[in-house]
Amino acid sequence: xxxxxxxxxxxxxxxxxxxxxxxxxxxxxxxxxxxxxxxxxxxxxxxxxxxxxxxxxxxxxxxxxxxxxxxxxxxxxxxxxxxxxxxxxxxxxxxxxxxxxxxxxxxxxxxxxxxxxxxxxxxxxxxxxxxxxxxxxxxxxxxxxxxxxxxxxxxxxxxxxxxxxxxxxxxxxxxxxxxxxxxxxxxxxxxxxxxxxxxxxxxxxxxxxxxxxxxxxxxxxxxxxxxxxxxxxxxxxxxxxxxxxxxxxxxxxxxxxxxxxxxxxxxxxxxxxxxxxxxxxxxxxxxxxxxxxxxxxxxxxxxxxxxxxxxxxxxxxxxxxxxxxxxxxxxxxxxxxxxxxxxxxxxxxxxxxxxxxxxxxxxxxxxxxxxxxxxxxxxxxxxxxxxxxxxxxxxxxxxxxxxxxxxxxxxxxxxxxxxxxxxxxxxxxxxxxxxxxxxxxxxxxxxxxxxxxxxxxxxxxxxxxxxxxxxx
Amino acid sequence: xxxxxxxxxxxxxxxxxxxxxxxxxxxxxxxxxxxxxxxxxxxxxxxxxxxxxxxxxxxxxxxxxxxxxxxxxxxxxxxxxxxxxxxxxxxxxxxxxxxxxxxxxxxxxxxxxxxxxxxxxxxxxxxxxxxxxxxxxxxxxxxxxxxxxxxxxxxxxxxxxxxxxxxxxxxxxxxxxxxxxxxxxxxxxxxxxxxxxxxxxxxxxxxxxxxxxxxxxxxxxxxxxxxxxxxxxxxxxxxxxxxxxxxxxxxxxxxxxxxxxxxxxxxxxxxxxxxxxxxxxxxxxxxxxxxxxxxxxxxxxxxxxxxxxxxxxxxxxxxxxxxxxxxxxxxxxxxxxxxxxxxxxxxxxxxxxxxxxxxxxxxxxxxxxxxxxxxxxxxxxxxxxxxxxxxxxx
Numbered sequence: 001x002x003x004x005x006x007x008x009x010x011x012x013x014x015x016x017x018x019x020x021x022x023x024x025x026x027x028x029x030x031x032x033x034x035x036x037x038x039x040x041x042x043x044x045x046x047x048x049x050x051x052x053x054x055x056x057x058x059x060x061x062x063x064x065x066x067x068x069x070x071x072x073x074x075x076x077x078x079x080x081x082x083x084x085x086x087x088x089x090x091x092x093x094x095x096x097x098x099x100x101x102x103x104x105x106x107x108x109x110x111x112x113x114x115x116x117x118x119x120x121x122x123x124x125x126x127x128x129x130x131x132x133x134x135x136x137x138x139x140x141x142x143x144x145x146x147x148x149x150x151x152x153x154x155x156x157x158x159x160x161x162x163x164x165x166x167x168x169x170x171x172x173x174x175x176x177x178x179x180x181x182x183x184x185x186x187x188x189x190x191x192x193x194x195x196x197x198x199x200x201x202x203x204x205x206x207x208x209x210x211x212x213x214x215x216x217x218x219x220x221x222x223x224x225x226x227x228x229x230x231x232x233x234x235x236x237x238x239x240x241x242x243x244x245x246x247x248x249x250x251x252x253x254x255x256x257x258x259x260x261x262x263x264x265x266x267x268x269x270x271x272x273x274x275x276x277x278x279x280x281x282x283x284x285x286x287x288x289x290x291x292x293x294x295x296x297x298x299x300x301x302x303x304x305x306x307x308x309x310x311x312x313x314x315x316x317x318x319x320x321x322x323x324x325x326x327x328x329x330x331x332x333x334x335x336x337x338x339x340x341x342x343x344x345x346x347x348x349x350x351x352x353x354x355x356x357x358x359x360x361x362x363x364x365x366x367x368x369x370x371x372x373x374x375x376x377x378x379x380x381x382x383x384x385x386x387x388x389x390x391x392x393x394x395x396x397x398x399x400x401x402x403x404x405x406x407x408x409x410x411x412x413x414x415x416x417x418x419x420x421x422x423x424x425x426x427x428x429x430x431x432x433x434x435x436x437x438x439x440x441x442x443x444x445x446x447x448x449x450x451x452x453x454x455x456x457x458x459x460x461x462x463x464x465x466x467x468x469x470x471x472x
Numbered sequence: 473x474x475x476x477x478x479x480x481x482x483x484x485x486x487x488x489x490x491x492x493x494x495x496x497x498x499x500x501x502x503x504x505x506x507x508x509x510x511x512x513x514x515x516x517x518x519x520x521x522x523x524x525x526x527x528x529x530x531x532x533x534x535x536x537x538x539x540x541x542x543x544x545x546x547x548x549x550x551x552x553x554x555x556x557x558x559x560x561x562x563x564x565x566x567x568x569x570x571x572x573x574x575x576x577x578x579x580x581x582x583x584x585x586x587x588x589x590x591x592x593x594x595x596x597x598x599x600x601x602x603x604x605x606x607x608x609x610x611x612x613x614x615x616x617x618x619x620x621x622x623x624x625x626x627x628x629x630x631x632x633x634x635x636x637x638x639x640x641x642x643x644x645x646x647x648x649x650x651x652x653x654x655x656x657x658x659x660x661x662x663x664x665x666x667x668x669x670x671x672x673x674x675x676x677x678x679x680x681x682x683x684x685x686x687x688x689x690x691x692x693x694x695x696x697x698x699x700x701x702x703x704x705x706x707x708x709x710x711x712x713x714x715x716x717x718x719x720x721x722x723x724x725x726x727x728x729x730x731x732x733x734x735x736x737x738x739x740x741x742x743x744x745x746x747x748x749x750x751x752x753x754x755x756x757x758x759x760x761x762x763x764x765x766x767x768x769x770x771x772x773x774x775x776x777x778x779x780x781x782x783x784x785x786x787x788x789x790x791x792x793x794x795x796x797x798x799x800x801x802x803x804x805x806x807x808x809x810x811x812x813x814x815x816x817x818x819x820x821x822x823x824x825x826x827x828x829x830x831x832x833x834x835x836x837x838x839x840x841x842x843x844x845x846x847x848x849x850x851x852x853x854x855x856x857x858x859x860x861x862x863x864x865x866x
Contacts, residue, residue, distance in 0.1 A: 036621075039590050039593065039621075040621060040624075042593070042594065042597055043593065043596070043597045043600075043624065043625040043628045043629070044628070045628070045632070048631070048660060048664065049660070052656075052659075052660045052663065053663065053694040054656055054659045054660060054663070054690075054694075110819075112816055112817055113813065113816060114813060114817065115809075115813065130817060132819065186654065186656035186657075187624075187654050187656070187657070188654055189654070189655065189656055190655070381479075383479060384478075384479050384482070387479055387482045387483060387486065388482060390486050391482050391485050391486045391489065394486050394489035394490055394493065395485065395489045397489070397493060398489045398492045398493050398496070401493055401496045401497065402496060404500065405496050405499065405500055408500050408503065408504070409503075417504065420500065420504070424497060424500070
């Protein structure tokens with residue numbers, strides 16, 4: 001027993017240290033990359049990019065399922081995005097509310113008998129609508145297959161542009177976000193096959209008619225903690241992993257893909273829980289197998305604002321679902337692990353995802369138990385016990401503050417002193433007790449996955465623009 | 473400190489982490505404070521310099537009074553560069569004179585030549601924004617820089633000048649193929665520099681081969697003017713399909729009497745994307761003679777060519793009933809379906825039916841339309857159902 005506890009404690013220590021050292025390395029890399037990117041932007045003239053005849057067309061695919069609260073404003077906002085050649089395809093995925101009726105009324109939709117060829121299998125399309133007032137808009141009304149991936153696939157079948165961008169109906173893209181992300185893609189269009197932009201927390205911001213008017217921190221602590229998480233995940237994690245050419249995920253809320261490649265991998269997996277992660281891993285797989293020179297990248301300045309859960313119940317569901325999505329993708333692709341043909345994806349990022357993402361809650365749970373047991377059995381001195389806890393807390397907090405620093409050094413979306421002060425203050429609470437709460441939710445996710453419970457549980461949303469100008 | 477063994481190591485790690493936390497917070501606070509002060513000073517000095525702006529421009533305020541102060545120099549340069557972007561030719565010469573007289577231009581040229589890294593790139597960006605011809609040699613030298621970022625900054629700088637002379641070093645660099653530069657950046661730069669003199673591109677196109685040739689043809693396709701007429705005919709018969717496609721695109725910008733005969737031949741090209749480009753070009757030429765080649769393209773074996781041709785025909789606006797009759801006469805059901813679909817998509821179908829109903833003499837055309845419309849609708853619905861069933865089965 002004692003030997004086992006010793007082993008468990010030592011393993012936990014090494015695991016924790018390794019996890020934080022990796023994040024420290026990612027932080028340093030991200031600071032350097034973000035600074036580089038900012039310098040590069042100095043010579044880029046977006047207005048020139050906008051008027052260039054060589055700027056490629058984009059199709060925005062907007063899957064919508066029961067989105068009556070904000071679908072009209074969202075689509076209006078998307079149609080006003082600053083991009084020269086844009087097509088917007090809204091996929092009404094069997095909504096039971098008035099999503100379609102609202103779209104019909106707002107955009108004067110009329111049924112168009114267009115030939116729709118489902119190259120990628122998707123649930124049947126009931127009707128295709130064109131707008132009398134907006135020629136760039138196409139609405140597909142399809143039967144629901146119970147997954148967002150299926151709706152996106154239907155959109156992909158109708159898309160006509162060389163690039164597709166998937167956007168959530170409840171998210172808000174900044175006006176120049178498409179120009180910025182495509183400027184990143186065009187910098188190496190032969191090799192870049194997909195790119196993700198940064199996703200930020202919309203809660204607390206002032207929104208009017210689907211447009212972001214003012215950036216502010218949310219009021220509730222649970223939302224502020226998610227702001228820190230998002231900053232860390234995007235500004236540090238995505239940026240650094242992209243630099244190492246091993247970006248494992250492009251957020252489903254805002255990502256751009258080469259349409260031909262997405263079709264080549266047969267689109268999004270219809271019943272994938274984390275369809276965004278699953279698609280990127282399958283793209284890596286195909287491109288590595290074909291030995292193609294490619295790059296899946298992250299561009300840190302194009303911004304998408306999205307609503308995050310504002311209550312513990314919704315947050316718990318979201319985190320459980322994310323963890324289910326993780327295993328749902330890692331398990332079918334386990335054959336890529338440590339196989340030379342998959343390069344750094346097989347040797348670097350997938351092992352990292354298994355060890356430091358999927359197993360994290362399990363290792364942490366075992367670790368907490370063994371430490372408490374060792375302490376109770378007198379194997380661990382009180383001094384050592386406390387030191388260990390303080391170390392774990394302090395190191396992780398350092399990384400969190402590092403993500404706030406990175407935001408300060410680069411994009412500074414929270415310009416007010418008090419907001420930055422609050423962010424720094426909440427960094428102190430992220431690793432106790434918030435981290436332990438997410439641990440439980442992630443364990444729930446594993447448990448649900450093992451039980452075969454793959455249901456999508458609704459998240460409570462306030463809506464970003466229900467009635468004119470308001471705080472989200 | 474007593475030897476604590478493993479606990480000592482952890483203690484050190486804690487101290488390191490706490491020191492890191494403290495330093496990061498202190499850095500954020502100090503940086504915010506410093507930036508606040510900097511922007512306050514910037515605002516004050518900008519106001520002061522703006523109030524003497526006419527004097528600065530004319531030279532009545534001696535350059536020494538602001539050139540030797542870093543902040544003032546930065547402010548004046550940024551105002552000058554911003555003004556240059558919006559200036560017409562008269563204003564431009566005044567602004568450039570100020571840059572030259574004050575030595576700011578020479579300073580940037582010097583920096584672009586002797587500095588490295590970000591300083592050099594900043595100088596290159598500023599030089600490009602001046603739109604001054606004397607900036608071109610320094611920008612051209614940077615095209616040989618070992619770092620890609622510097623080369624990109626140089627190309628973007630040359631593009632900003634919008635001068636045809638600035639295209640020459642880019643074209644030389646492209647043809648020699650010494651250093652790689654992203655294609656999109658190159659194309660935009662060439663388009664920007666050669667907008668008013670695309671003939672420069674043609675000269676280089678004749679000397680080039682392979683990928684650079686395709687790239688030049690693509691840019692030329694966007695910029696071609698009537699001056700290039702006969703050369704474009706040569707390109708339309710080029711052995712490289714990409715070049716032919718670009719020539720087709722370019723022909724869309726020329727006089728119908730010149731372009732139509734060539735494009736009418738090109739709709740029969742062996743490559744589908746050349747035919748597509750020819751159809752797109754035909755769509756942009758407002759001339760009655762385009763209908764026949766478009767009808768030919770409507771029967772093309774390639775779906776995209778058919779669709780584009782249908783789009784062009786459906787958007788002609790007048791004589792749709794005649795066109796409909798000619799489409800029916802092709803006896804090509806794919807062509808008919810594409811045309812009717814496009815009429816529906818464009819919303820022209822109701823007007824057409826109404827127009828036919830108001831002209832009893834055109835009963836035959838009306839019947840054809842209604843019959844084919846009905847058949848097409850059924851066809852499309854059946855096709856969609858079949859595809860949906862196939863998709864479901866998969």
